[in-house]
Every structure is written in structure tokens, then in C-alpha cells.
Amino acid sequence: MAPRNKEIWLPDDxxxxxxxxxxxxxxxxxxxKKLRDKPVNLVLIDRNNFHQFPxxxxxxxxxxxxxxxxxxxxxxxxxxYTNFLFRMASVEEVDTSAHRIYTDEGFVRYxxxxxxxxxxxxxxxxxxxxxxAIGLKSIRESLDLRSLMLENLEKxxxxxDEQERHRLTNVVIVGGGPAGVEMAGALAEYKKxxxxxxxxxFCDETMKIYLVEAGPxxxxxxxxxxxxxxxxxxxxxxxxxxxxxxxxxxxxSTVDLGDNHQLAAATLVWTAGVKGxxxxxxxxxxxxxxxxxxxxxxxxxxxxxxxxxIGDVAGMPAAGYPNGHxxxxxxxxxxxxxxxxxxxxxxxGKPLQPFVYHNKGALATIGKKRAVADLGRWHxxxxxxxxxxxxxxxxxxxxxxxxxxxxxxxxxxYLSYDKGNRLIIRKYHRPMP
Amino acid sequence: MAPRNKEIWLPDDxxxxxxxxxxxxxxxxxxxKKLRDKPVNLVLIDRNNFHQFPxxxxxxxxxxxxxxxxxxxxxxxxxxYTNFLFRMASVEEVDTSAHRIYTDEGFVRYxxxxxxxxxxxxxxxxxxxxxxAIGLKSIRESLDLRSLMLENLEKxxxxxDEQERHRLTNVVIVGGGPAGVEMAGALAEYKKxxxxxxxxxFCDETMKIYLVEAGPxxxxxxxxxxxxxxxxxxxxxxxxxxxxxxxxxxxxSTVDLGDNHQLAAATLVWTAGVKGxxxxxxxxxxxxxxxxxxxxxxxxxxxxxxxxxIGDVAGMPAAGYPNGHxxxxxxxxxxxxxxxxxxxxxxxGKPLQPFVYHNKGALATIGKKRAVADLGRWHxxxxxxxxxxxxxxxxxxxxxxxxxxxxxxxxxxYLSYDKGNRLIIRKYHRPMP
Numbered sequence: 001m002a003p004r005n006k007e008i009w010l011p012d013d014x015x016x017x018x019x020x021x022x023x024x025x026x027x028x029x030x031x032x033k034k035l036r037d038k039p040v041n042l043v044l045i046d047r048n049n050f051h052q053f054p055x056x057x058x059x060x061x062x063x064x065x066x067x068x069x070x071x072x073x074x075x076x077x078x079x080x081y082t083n084f085l086f087r088m089a090s091v092e093e094v095d096t097s098a099h100r101i102y103t104d105e106g107f108v109r110y111x112x113x114x115x116x117x118x119x120x121x122x123x124x125x126x127x128x129x130x131x132x133a134i135g136l137k138s139i140r141e142s143l144d145l146r147s148l149m150l151e152n153l154e155k156x157x158x159x160x161d162e163q164e165r166h167r168l169t170n171v172v173i174v175g176g177g178p179a180g181v182e183m184a185g186a187l188a189e190y191k192k193x194x195x196x197x198x199x200x201x202f203c204d205e206t207m208k209i210y211l212v213e214a215g216p217x218x219x220x221x222x223x224x225x226x227x228x229x230x231x232x233x234x235x236x237x238x239x240x241x242x243x244x245x246x247x248x249x250x251x252x253s254t255v256d257l258g259d260n261h262q263l264a265a266a267t268l269v270w271t272a273g274v275k276g277x278x279x280x281x282x283x284x285x286x287x288x289x290x291x292x293x294x295x296x297x298x299x300x301x302x303x304x305x306x307x308x309x310i311g312d313v314a315g316m317p318a319a320g321y322p323n324g325h326x327x328x329x330x331x332x333x334x335x336x337x338x339x340x341x342x343x344x345x346x347x348x349g350k351p352l353q354p355f356v357y358h359n360k361g362a363l364a365t366i367g368k369k370r371a372v373a374d375l376g377r378w379h380x381x382x383x384x385x386x387x388x389x390x391x392x393x394x395x396x397x398x399x400x401x402x403x404x405x406x407x408x409x410x411x412x413x414y415l416s417y418d419k420g421n422r423l424i425i426r427k428y429h430r431p432m433p
Numbered sequence: 434m435a436p437r438n439k440e441i442w443l444p445d446d447x448x449x450x451x452x453x454x455x456x457x458x459x460x461x462x463x464x465x466k467k468l469r470d471k472p473v474n475l476v477l478i479d480r481n482n483f484h485q486f487p488x489x490x491x492x493x494x495x496x497x498x499x500x501x502x503x504x505x506x507x508x509x510x511x512x513x514y515t516n517f518l519f520r521m522a523s524v525e526e527v528d529t530s531a532h533r534i535y536t537d538e539g540f541v542r543y544x545x546x547x548x549x550x551x552x553x554x555x556x557x558x559x560x561x562x563x564x565x566a567i568g569l570k571s572i573r574e575s576l577d578l579r580s581l582m583l584e585n586l587e588k589x590x591x592x593x594d595e596q597e598r599h600r601l602t603n604v605v606i607v608g609g610g611p612a613g614v615e616m617a618g619a620l621a622e623y624k625k626x627x628x629x630x631x632x633x634x635f636c637d638e639t640m641k642i643y644l645v646e647a648g649p650x651x652x653x654x655x656x657x658x659x660x661x662x663x664x665x666x667x668x669x670x671x672x673x674x675x676x677x678x679x680x681x682x683x684x685x686s687t688v689d690l691g692d693n694h695q696l697a698a699a700t701l702v703w704t705a706g707v708k709g710x711x712x713x714x715x716x717x718x719x720x721x722x723x724x725x726x727x728x729x730x731x732x733x734x735x736x737x738x739x740x741x742x743i744g745d746v747a748g749m750p751a752a753g754y755p756n757g758h759x760x761x762x763x764x765x766x767x768x769x770x771x772x773x774x775x776x777x778x779x780x781x782g783k784p785l786q787p788f789v790y791h792n793k794g795a796l797a798t799i800g801k802k803r804a805v806a807d808l809g810r811w812h813x814x815x816x817x818x819x820x821x822x823x824x825x826x827x828x829x830x831x832x833x834x835x836x837x838x839x840x841x842x843x844x845x846x847y848l849s850y851d852k853g854n855r856l857i858i859r860k861y862h863r864p865m866p
Contacts, residue, residue, distance in 0.1 A: 007593070008591050009590065009591055009592060009593045011634050048857065049583060049587060049855070049856065049857050050856045050857070050858075066499045066500075066501035066502070067499075067501075067856075067858055068499035068500075068501070068854050068856060068858075069499070071856045071858065073631075073853065073855045073856060075630070075631040075632075075855070076630075076631070076851070076853060076855070079630050079631075080630075085590075086590075087587075087590065087591055088584075088587040088590075088591075088857075089591070105588070105591045106591060139858055140858065140859065143858070150482060151521075154482060154520075154521040155538070157442065157518075157519075157520065157521075158441050158442055158520055158521075158522070158538045158539060159442060160440070160442045197508070197509075197512050197513075198506075198508040198509070198512075199508075201444050201518075399853075401841075401845055401853055404841070405838065405841075408834075408837070408838075412834055418509070420506070420509060420832075420834055421501050422482070422506045422508070422509070423482065423483045423500075423501060423504050423506060424481065424482050424483070424521075425483075425500055425501075425504065425572055425573065425576070426573065426859065
């Protein structure tokens, strides 16, 4: 908490308008890239000094990738930009009347404000679950999960109690969207290829993997064909898929599914939902379901001419999307690109253009050589879908070195069936029971 | 803390003697590799589930390498060993009369005990320095240092106070041994190549690097030629080397060097000394300077026939080494190899052979294309010494993938002059003032 009158040092050009972007996710960085060399002062604020790549968090969590390979320093990304300043700070409040953003490090003045603050895990008010489960929304959570699962395996190697060994190694994944499906598939491979090498004294029944989904099918945002393939593939890989099942509570040891149905598991991964995440002071007049800030077709919040929201946090009702576009990277990137052009139109006194979302399809990987893809009217599965998935993700990762290292990791695990980053570098600190 | 009567699960062969090794450093893992397929039960205990490579900690701390590239999972290292069990636990006490090791997870019985617990940073009783400085003895400390230095740079970009900006960016490194020299050289390159790109608004005077050594020359364990080259190279790279200077105290903000001489620096890296680290219960009859356990020429502690110490923690007085051999990786590896052979001699009723240390020389890198090497009567410096240093270290890193990734990182930074891992993944938690 900084003193209210402390201003953050921003040595930029006083003759140009200052555009402040909060959030270094896909939406924010895309917008900034499009405004390079434009006659504006760009300021990016984020609590982290890096951009992260959420689609591969599950691979960090399951020891398949090092965290540094899917994180990219913000300052390196915008090296050589002469109209750009980065400031690492946590935003506490926005004062839209004074045009100021208050952070833990001081305040920043803005002429245009772009809220690109993304989303956080939605526990739907289940406080005990929130306390004991781990989400998959940051590189830190991914590392927490990696540590927790590996620590539990080590504890299972120490105990003489067979029941306790099952509880320590079992993992319950909640949420049948892409994150849950991909996590379940990667863990099933871990169980099949790594566990027998690392823990040869464990019995075959050690480590059960449950995938719990409240709705009637996995990957509800994809085609029925994709859902069916995913269900049969995961089941064939040994994952116990439980549809139309909801978690009531979790104490860090036992998952309560209601109807006297309980699962003993020391790890619960929560991927069952996200919600928009916006700073205090943003007009809440039009909050949409999913806690997203309502924006008009130009991404303006409540019609204000100098405050915009883009990405997961922005809810733009549109045909087919009454509560806003899907909370996925392509929508964030498209909004970032579009708003960059609109901002220049606004500054140049030209009329704004409405945003139109182009749905390029959906992908999910189930395991090595298995994935599902819905691309327009075409549906793919198996090896070809897996090649599409791998290519799209590799091309989307920022930076040559990160692409190379992720690619080499994938090649290595493709050839060896190994997951070599099983390191407990920081122990996970469990909440008190 | 586990109950006193809880025994750790060890499903090994009751007809063979159990050799318990504490510590997965160079000494411990070398011993275990040499005892593969021998008629003994091997048990390794370590608080971490990985082996780490200390010679490159400074490169993790200065954003040149990812932590996973110099860490290797213990279970992966000993994959396929049928006479090996690993247990992750922190040793609390050894009971040599009952032949038991007590840990935070329960106790372990042993027939032969190998203490390979290494060394920890020696702050020589300077409590305030210990509280506010960071050492370079673990991958976690390396990451703490990376976070602290990057956080301080980000804070320097926020403040409007020029003096405060200097304090935040200045780094004082204490200790002129290889760790301190290599850290100073890497930071000087960071200042020269990365800082102007990341913080173009900083003035040239931002970030001073001080290397403080109590003795009359840098690299006191190496030749006078190596010391001289190192001093002139570091000075030429902009490091302020202060010889015959000792730190009196440090409050997290100001380094007091006595005689009214003070340095303002938010980061103090302490590499000024190490001391042996052994568990409670080990006979302290013959502790040598440096807190090392006195061992005989067979690495036995106090002549006991079933308790040995190897590596940094073991002090074996020998000709030219009255307080034990140098606390370096080659000595640890040689003792691990030698003790493996002696253990088999002992089990087979044959006489033990005394350990003889082979000093293969000393190396230290100063920066890109600069190093010093003392190899027998030969002294090398510059590019050729740097090639020797790089080759020796690359070959010493465990695992093909780690060798490849470290090599690619080096190739990349050789070509680009960049240090790309400048990520604050976990913020450093400063001690309260």
C-alpha cells in the first residue's frame, strides 16, 4: 500500500495522450504491439513482470515443461519500443473521475484506460473447496500443483498404510472443459509411464484419476463428436470420468459428491469455472453473468469515451453470445487488435468500427497422439488433430527460445514417454485444516 | 515431526546389509552409482527430491538459466536400480547406538551410515547479515536472488528519487572466491547488455556492482596469475573490487564496512564462506575448523566401523590439507567413488584402502569468453580457459536434456548477449526490518 499522493515515475512525452493498459495477458500485449510507433504514450501495468501462456499450465503441473519455457519477460517482449513503459504493480482501485489508477506502488494518470485484467478461478462460493483445492490459472498455481502431487507421491512411498497410500496418490479433477480434460490425460500418462519407474513397489491400484463434470458431457463447448471421442479415450487411458456429478465440499482429504458418495484424495484440481476479474472503481452498472464488465460493440465500458475493457473481463453481448464472447485467447487477441485500430480512429477523430468475433474453432488434447478439433464444419480426432493442436500451440508461444524449448521437451517426451521436470523446488504450503 | 516410533516403509531385501546415505549431492550420488547391482540395500535420504548443480547457481540468479536445467530428479537418476530406495525426508537426529536415523517423516534403521550432508553458508556469527543477505547454496536461494534483484529493478523504475534508485539497483557481493567472482562477472554483463534495453531511462550510473573480499586477493585458492587476471578483468568490466575489506553489518539497506565506510545497496549476496552441515547425534569429538567432522583415511567417523562421512562435511587431515580437502565437487566425487570400493572391501572382509586426493586444478569464469584455469603447472586465461570451463561444466551436468538445454542457453546468450529468464515467478519475501 503506497501513500495516496505518491505518483509512479513515468518519463513519457507530455504532448501525446497516455494509454494505460492493465494486464499483460493476450489482450493487453496484442493491443500494445499494434500501437508500436503510434503517436501515443503506452504504459502497461501488471503485478508480474512476465506474460504467461495458460494453455500449457497443465504441462508444467504434470512435470512435462519447465515454468520458464511458457513465461516471457514483458520488458524483453517490448524491447526497442520508444513509446512504451512497463510498471510492475498491483492495481488497487481506479478513479474514473480523476483519471487515476491507484496501485500498491503509487498512482498513475491516464488519458485512455484499457482494462485487460482477465479472469480468475470461480469456486461458486464453495469456501472449503477454495481453501483446499488448487486452480490452474497461473504459473505459480501450476508449480504449486506440481509440488503438491510430487510431495504426496513421496509421502505415499513413506507410509506403511495402504489406504493412506491410495488417498495420497489419488487426484480428483473437477471440470470437464479443455483444462480438466488435458490435465486428466497428462496425469493418466504420468501414471502409466512414470509411476512404475519411479515407484516400482506401488501396486497397480495406486493413483486413481477422477474427472468430475457437473454437466452431461465433457468439452461442452465443443461438438458432440469431440465429447464422445474424449470420453472413450480418457476412459481407455484409465481415467474414471463422472458426468452429472457435482462437488459439494472438500476438506483436503475427502471429496464429498453428495448422496453418500465420497472420494479419498489428497489432491483436488479445480478447473470448473472462471469469472471476470476487474479492479475496484470500475462501473458495475452492467455486470454480466461470469462477472464480466458489460461493454458496447467498441469495447467501451458504459459508453465512457476513454475507458475500455478487452479479453476475458469484457462481456460484449453479441448474436449467439448473449453474455459475451468465449473466454479464450483468440477472442482476447482479436479484441486487442481491434481496439488498437479503434483507439487510433478515436484519436484521429474518425468513427469507430464495431468488433466482430471470428470463431476459428476449438481444440483439446487428450494425450500423446490424441486430440479433438472442431474447425468450422470439420471435426478431427486422433493423430491428425494432435498435430494441429501441437502446431497451433507451438506457434502461439511467445519467443523463439520458448518455442524451441517447448518443442524439444515435446520431442523428448514423445520419444521417451518421460516427464523429466518432476522437481519439488518450493514445497507447497497446505492450508491449516 | 513424526512420532518417535513411526518407521518409514522400506521394502528391501532383509538378507542384505542396508547402506543409508544422507544427502543427494555429488558425494552421495557418486557412491550410489558405484554400488549399483552390488549385494547391498541402498537407501538415499534427502530433503529435496532432486540433485542440484551448485557451480551454475549464479547463472540462475542472474537470469541466464532456468532452475529446472540444473536440477535432476533423484528417482530418474536411479531408474532401474533394483537395490535402491529413495525417501524424501529431513534428518533430525542420528542415534548411533540404536543404528537409527530420525527424520520428520519417521525413522530408518541402518547397517552402514554414510553422512554426505554437505555444507551451508557461513555467516561467521553476523546475525544481521544472515537475516538480510542471500547466499548461493541452493536452487531456492538462487531463485530468491533472481526475484530480489528483478523486484528491486522494477521498484527503481517506479521511484522518482534518484538516490533511492541507486540504492535499489546496487549489488554488493561479499567473498572473492569462485562463486563471488562468477556472480560479479555475470552481473557486470547484465548491467552492460540487459539493463540499457530493459530500462532505457536509467542513467549510466545506475547499478553499481561491488565485490568485497576480506583477504589481499581474489580467488585465494588459485594462482597469483589467476588472481591478477581476474582483478583486472572484473575492474575493466566495471566491477568495483574492494580487497582487504570486511563487512561489519547490513540492515537490508546499508552495508557497513567499518571506518565510516558505507555502501547503499538493497541486495547483498553472501559467498564469503561455507561450513560443514551434519545432523545431531554425530560424534563431535573431532570437529575441524570449518565445522567439518573429522574422519580417518577411510572416511570413518571417529574410527566407528559402520559410520562414514564424505564430501564437504568430511574433514580428512592429509598432507597439504591439515583441515581436510577442499570443499569442492571433485573431492566429493572422489571420496564417493573411493568409499563405494571400501564398503565392498569391508563387506567382503578385505582390508580398506586409504583415500588419496587427486587435485585436478581449479577453474573460474569471469564472463563471456573470459576465465582463468590452473591445471597443474599450467595457467590459462581468456578464451581458451573459458572453453575449458564451459566444457568441464557442461560434461558435469547430469542428464542429456539438462546438458542440451544449458548448452542451448549458453549458445543463445553467446550470440544475443541476452539473459532471457528474468522472471519474478515467486516474489522474494524480505525479512522484517
